[in-house]
Amino acid sequence: MYTTSTLLALGALLLRTVFAHGNITSPPARQPGPAMAAACGKPAVAAVMADPTTPLEDVTGAAGVPQCKLDLCRGAMFEDNTAQVQMYSAGDVVNMQAILPIPHEGPMNVSIIDTATNKAIGEPLISFETYADESLDVLPANNTDFSVTMPQLKAGQCTQAGECTMQWFWFGTSAQQTYESCVDFVMMPSGDGAAPVAPA
Structure with a gap:
């Protein structure tokens, strides 16, 4: 038998699902935390926690805050996500x-981003001109389940945790809404199982 608190929790979950839009669920993407709260404010973190798939435009109170980089990973900070750094080598296929x-x-598109400059490194790993088309009865399977191949980068590039991130970027043209999810990673030499280098 459901208790009142259980029904309230289920109702809250349903509301979040109904009003959700989209994000990356695998590999693990950056989540908000104390570092984001310090940079963007607690209301911004609360907005993302309430709806993990909310667009940049709906992140409360963060617009115009100089230290809050909403256009990089929707403001989520590497410092809050050091435990989920992925290790890849050139040629690895990442689902x-x-x-x-x-x-x-x-x-x-999904691109490798230099977090110091917020610029893409090389060409996108995958890109769609038309993605998540709401006029379709069923979305193509590759809109929600797709793979990218890690490129050969310059020597020493993206070898330090926090230096680079793999960013999923999607813009809803009619909705005028922007979505971002980031997967933190380090590039390893092929066959090297060593741990990632800690940030300086």
């Missing part, structure tokens, strides 16, 4: 999974 409860047609 990525997304949830898109409310589609918004528009372009999408």
Whole structure:
């Protein structure tokens, strides 16, 4: 038998699902935490915690805050996510999974981002001109389950944890909403199982 608190919790979950839009669920993406709260404010973290798939435009109170980098990983900070750094080598095929409860047609890409400059390194690993088209009865399977191949980078590039991130970027053209999820990683020499280098 359901208790009142259980029903309230289920209702809250349903509301979050109904109003959700999309994000990356695998590999583990950056989550908000104390470092994001310090940079962007507690209301921003509360907004993302209430709806993990919310667009940048709905992150409360963070717009115009100089130290809050909403256009990098939707403001989520590496310092809050050091325990989930992935290790990849050139040529590794990485399966990525997304949830898109409310589609918004528009372009999408996954790129490696230099976090110091917030610039893409090389070409996108995958890109769609048309993604999450809400006019379709069923979305293509590759909108929510797709793979990217890690490129050969310059020597020493992306070998330090926090230096680079793999960012999923999606813009809903009609909705005018921007979505980002980031997977932190380090590049390892092929066949090297060593631990990632800690940030300086």
